[in-house]
Amino acid sequence: MRFLSALLVPLALALTGCVSARDNALNGPPLPAEEYTRGFVAGAVSSADPRATAAGEAILAQGGSSVDAAIAVMLALTVVEPQSSGIGGGGFMVRADGTDGALVTYDGRETAPASATPTRFLDAEGKVLGRDQRVLSGLSVGVPGNVALAAKAHAEYGALPWAKLFDPAIALAKDGFVMNRRLYESLKVNKGRADKSASAKAVFFGADGEPLPVGATVKVAQLADTFRALAAQGPEALYGRQPAAELAAYVAGATPQDGRMTANDVTAYLSKERAPVCARYRVYRVCGMGPPSSGGIAVVQMLGQLERFDLAAMGPDSPQFWHLFIESQRLAYADRELYAGDADFVAVPVAGLVDPAYIASRSALISADTTLAKVEAGVPPGAPLARGDGPEEPENGTTHFSVVDVRGNAVSYTSTIEGAFGSGLHWGGFYLNNELTDFTLTSEEDGKPVANRVEGGKRPRSSMAPTIVFDAQGKVVLVIGAAGGPTIPVTVTRAIIGVLDFRLGAQDALALPFAMSFGEAVLIEEGSALVAMQGELAARGHAALRIAPAPIKANALGRRADGSWEVATEPRLTSVVTP
Numbered sequence: 001m002r003f004l005s006a007l008l009v010p011l012a013l014a015l016t017g018c019v020s021a022r023d024n025a026l027n028g029p030p031l032p033a034e035e036y037t038r039g040f041v042a043g044a045v046s047s048a049d050p051r052a053t054a055a056g057e058a059i060l061a062q063g064g065s066s067v068d069a070a071i072a073v074m075l076a077l078t079v080v081e082p083q084s085s086g087i088g089g090g091g092f093m094v095r096a097d098g099t100d101g102a103l104v105t106y107d108g109r110e111t112a113p114a115s116a117t118p119t120r121f122l123d124a125e126g127k128v129l130g131r132d133q134r135v136l137s138g139l140s141v142g143v144p145g146n147v148a149l150a151a152k153a154h155a156e157y158g159a160l161p162w163a164k165l166f167d168p169a170i171a172l173a174k175d176g177f178v179m180n181r182r183l184y185e186s187l188k189v190n191k192g193r194a195d196k197s198a199s200a201k202a203v204f205f206g207a208d209g210e211p212l213p214v215g216a217t218v219k220v221a222q223l224a225d226t227f228r229a230l231a232a233q234g235p236e237a238l239y240g241r242q243p244a245a246e247l248a249a250y251v252a253g254a255t256p257q258d259g260r261m262t263a264n265d266v267t268a269y270l271s272k273e274r275a276p277v278c279a280r281y282r283v284y285r286v287c288g289m290g291p292p293s294s295g296g297i298a299v300v301q302m303l304g305q306l307e308r309f310d311l312a313a314m315g316p317d318s319p320q321f322w323h324l325f326i327e328s329q330r331l332a333y334a335d336r337e338l339y340a341g342d343a344d345f346v347a348v349p350v351a352g353l354v355d356p357a358y359i360a361s362r363s364a365l366i367s368a369d370t371t372l373a374k375v376e377a378g379v380p381p382g383a384p385l386a387r388g389d390g391p392e393e394p395e396n397g398t399t400h401f402s403v404v405d406v407r408g409n410a411v412s413y414t415s416t417i418e419g420a421f422g423s424g425l426h427w428g429g430f431y432l433n434n435e436l437t438d439f440t441l442t443s444e445e446d447g448k449p450v451a452n453r454v455e456g457g458k459r460p461r462s463s464m465a466p467t468i469v470f471d472a473q474g475k476v477v478l479v480i481g482a483a484g485g486p487t488i489p490v491t492v493t494r495a496i497i498g499v500l501d502f503r504l505g506a507q508d509a510l511a512l513p514f515a516m517s518f519g520e521a522v523l524i525e526e527g528s529a530l531v532a533m534q535g536e537l538a539a540r541g542h543a544a545l546r547i548a549p550a551p552i553k554a555n556a557l558g559r560r561a562d563g564s565w566e567v568a569t570e571p572r573l574t575s576v577v578t579p
Helices: 002-014 022-027 033-037 050-061 066-080 131-135 146-157 162-175 181-189 198-204 221-233 241-253 263-267 295-306 319-339 356-363 485-500 506-510 529-539 571-577
Strands: 043-046 090-096 103-108 272-274 277-281 284-288 399-405 410-416 467-470 476-483 515-518 521-525 544-548 553-559 565-569
Touching: 043 050, 043 066, 043 553, 043 565, 050 066, 050 162, 050 399, 066 090, 066 146, 066 162, 066 221, 066 399, 066 410, 090 146, 090 284, 090 467, 103 146, 146 162, 162 221, 181 571, 241 263, 277 295, 284 295, 295 319, 295 356, 295 467, 295 485, 319 356, 319 485, 319 515, 319 529, 399 553, 410 467, 410 476, 467 485, 476 485, 485 506, 485 553, 506 553, 506 565, 521 529, 529 544, 565 571
Parallel strands: 521 544
Antiparallel strands: 043 399, 090 103, 090 410, 103 272, 277 284, 284 467, 399 410, 399 476, 467 476, 476 553, 515 521, 553 565
16 A cells, blocks of 8 residues: 555646638737637647647647647646646657548657666665655756657648747746646645745745745746747757757756766757557557557557456446456556566567457456456566566656647647656756656666666656547547556546447546556545445455545547537546636
């Protein structure tokens, strides 16, 4: 139960028209700031904050593509949801073509400095450093990748000029945005982290040292300047020699040991196109992100392991379904821990992990009546020998947004700085990530190498699971993803089952109860229908049940029968994200 407790606290704190002609959209003047909240769209957008959603809608209304709008949302969230994501972090994007369904996935995951070593988070005696030393310092900061990802995706699928995508975020940062309850509470419970840097403290906190109150106008002038530079110069404003040297020097100055970030680390950063992970589930095709994310594999495995069961007949009110779902989680996460990592550095047997025969063999371990006494990773085709599972920091934070444009092109984009306010280091008006704590703390276990160990230039394993689901005719029916660290694949899988098996709308699917296995312990959502199922779950062997709020945040777009899009947002955050 210790890991579950360690996870729940930080997760709870971290976790919300008309179409212009193409020529007019490209050449016309920027929309005034008030237009970004009108909500007219040519397509659909779902994000964790209505102001970021409005930014994406404004870009769509100007004739922008789904990629354009997704970039605008990512930039706007840097302003209004600084605790979760932004240009100081990284992300993963999955894009599906509206005409032929062709997929492309982009990896904007952060990288470790070239001189980082496997003992990065250990002291001179080989003991793990204290949490604040690991997290709230330059040790945790990877080279940010979101700007590089955005530039790469825009170069291939953008419709509007690059600079125009920054207009909504610049307006929010320059003119100010209203402090909502979610950001206020996050600042309040993360004092010591959110206000670690003087520049951040000056923006978000008052003279009394307390967060600005709900309803206050927050202006981030330095971030507006950064956005203007990026709009004018492109990614060179971050990855060019001078800004790279300044960023690296700032991070290096806050790094107490091991390899420090250099200008070369920043200038050498590349966003990479990766092979998507796809599999059939019933008549549908489910596609997501491959390594260094483990999310796509885990989603496919859980669905595949459950496919032999008639989930539709069980329904969401059945303890039988939740038992099976929890058991499937246990098997998928055992594989994740042993095999997932950065495939540029370690062999990840992706094809074997999603092989239907292998998934069927794992499914056969699931009993309808009892829990598995012990869960271990399987041996998929192509599995490397002698692999260890090392300890790691619980993941948390993150944000997700889904976009579809008027042409039917879909984007599922998950963005993160890891923990609430990342490393606490604040540069250029934005928080820098603490993503390197997603590496395991040790490099080997019982003499066996750990796939997710720290190495120079490596990208840490992620749980992010931006996902796109296609129907039997190849049309996109669901664009989904989530925040919440290791809960992400479970949150996404649960919603997919809700839509495909239970025939729920996207919004109702996000509102389904949440249950997740953490080793032998099982979290069941406080106040949900699952609480009344405790006895039946315990009778099947789920003895270590813990009732707690669900540490999740999902966003989705679901296609309706008439071809329109249902915009689904996380119902657990509705009351705290509206300014």
